[in-house]
Amino acid sequence: MYELACPACNSASQFDIQDYLLMCPFCSATFGIDMESGQKDVFGDHYIVANTSNASQLKSLITEWLKRLDHKPGSSEKEYFITNIRGLSIPYWIVSMECHTAWKGLVQKQNRSRIDTQSGNDYLIESGQFKRNYRWAISARANICETWGISRLHEPKEDVQAQWDGFPLDSTFSRGQIQDIQNSKSAYDSREFFEFKFANGLPILGIQIKDEEAIRRSRMHVEQYHLSLARNNVDYLIDCRTEIEIAGIQLIHLPFWYASYVYRPKSVLRHFYRPKEKNVIVEGYNNGILAGELPIQHRDKLWVNSIVSGIATLAFLLLGLAWHPSLFLVALFGMVITAASAYSAANKADQSIKIGENKNEPLKVGG
Numbered sequence: 001m002y003e004l005a006c007p008a009c010n011s012a013s014q015f016d017i018q019d020y021l022l023m024c025p026f027c028s029a030t031f032g033i034d035m036e037s038g039q040k041d042v043f044g045d046h047y048i049v050a051n052t053s054n055a056s057q058l059k060s061l062i063t064e065w066l067k068r069l070d071h072k073p074g075s076s077e078k079e080y081f082i083t084n085i086r087g088l089s090i091p092y093w094i095v096s097m098e099c100h101t102a103w104k105g106l107v108q109k110q111n112r113s114r115i116d117t118q119s120g121n122d123y124l125i126e127s128g129q130f131k132r133n134y135r136w137a138i139s140a141r142a143n144i145c146e147t148w149g150i151s152r153l154h155e156p157k158e159d160v161q162a163q164w165d166g167f168p169l170d171s172t173f174s175r176g177q178i179q180d181i182q183n184s185k186s187a188y189d190s191r192e193f194f195e196f197k198f199a200n201g202l203p204i205l206g207i208q209i210k211d212e213e214a215i216r217r218s219r220m221h222v223e224q225y226h227l228s229l230a231r232n233n234v235d236y237l238i239d240c241r242t243e244i245e246i247a248g249i250q251l252i253h254l255p256f257w258y259a260s261y262v263y264r265p266k267s268v269l270r271h272f273y274r275p276k277e278k279n280v281i282v283e284g285y286n287n288g289i290l291a292g293e294l295p296i297q298h299r300d301k302l303w304v305n306s307i308v309s310g311i312a313t314l315a316f317l318l319l320g321l322a323w324h325p326s327l328f329l330v331a332l333f334g335m336v337i338t339a340a341s342a343y344s345a346a347n348k349a350d351q352s353i354k355i356g357e358n359k360n361e362p363l364k365v366g367g
């Protein structure tokens with residue numbers, strides 16, 4: 001920490017000079033400092049999307065979401081326990097960009113009466129182009145994994161698995177709603193010039209990443225995204241070129257809520273199920289649930305299944321010994337099911353799920 005005077009209001013306060021930009025706690029001015037010359041420059045393009053939620057509102061929202069996922073909506077309130085909930089105002093560089101992609105590739109002919117794969121006559125060359133605009137959000141935090149779920153918020157509506165941490169702001173901050181939307185304006189349009197008061201009590205995280213890096217990363221993300229989109233058009237992609245025009249960049253603090261919960265089933269399941277903390281991420285503008293883990297995942301069910309069938313197998317084995325050897329066959333069958341369940345449970349990776357209606361359509365330009 002380092003004591004500096006604010007270039008806007010002249011009040012002295014403590015700053016972490018490792019950060020790229022500093023925020024004055026008195027007048028909310030944002031500025032950069034060159035440590036060699038001591039020169040301070042006020043940074044004007046800093047905004048904040050106000051947090052409109054609070055912890056108790058979020059608790060009932062998440063409970064409501066869990067109830068809807070549950071098969072027996074009545075019983076769930078007593079089975080879910082929210083163990084941790086906290087809000088954060090996280091800085092993002094918002095890169096406005098216009099992107100043109102041209103692609104070319106081979107598509108297999110539908111009419112396969114004459115199969116002639118050797119000469120390649122089975123394929124047609126196709127090409128196309130598309131154009132999209134984004135306000136692409138890049139975290140201004142050095143560690144994108146410091147909060148659960150924040151590192152993978154883009155859920156393309158197309159059949160594409162996002163391999164990048166950036167996301168289109170408009171479609172992300174309008175998805176995952178389980179209640180009526182309270183704010184008719186988009187999160188972007190509701191932004192205010194940065195002032196601490198708009199965080200409404202949330203801790204405001206510092207700005208660690210430079211704007212040049214954000215622009216470079218947003219280009220990389222969109223190139224990857226558009227390459228995946230182009231691949232979906234053809235069987236073999238031959239060429240793909242994306243040209244990106246950067247229209248501007250702003251810094252916006254965005255409100256997020258992170259919660260964890262445990263599920264303690266009241267049914268017989270509880271004897272086989274060890275409660276494990278699961279996570280949920282909600283945006284604090286319209287309360288869209290952006291990412292969340294299911295109370296009992298397929299994987300957990302498979303484990304329960306393998307335990308139950310394991311016990312049954314043992315029982316039939318004992319019955320077979322005591323009573324009639326034909327029961328060994330039943331035990332054998334049980335053993336196969338036990339092994340299969342355990343095998344697939346062990347191989348199943350923990351997956352977070354996609355929630356809500358997918359309103360992820362990126363902004364389209366000119367029809």
Ligand SMILES: [Zn+2]
Nearest residue numbers: 006009024027
């Ligand atoms: Zn100040």
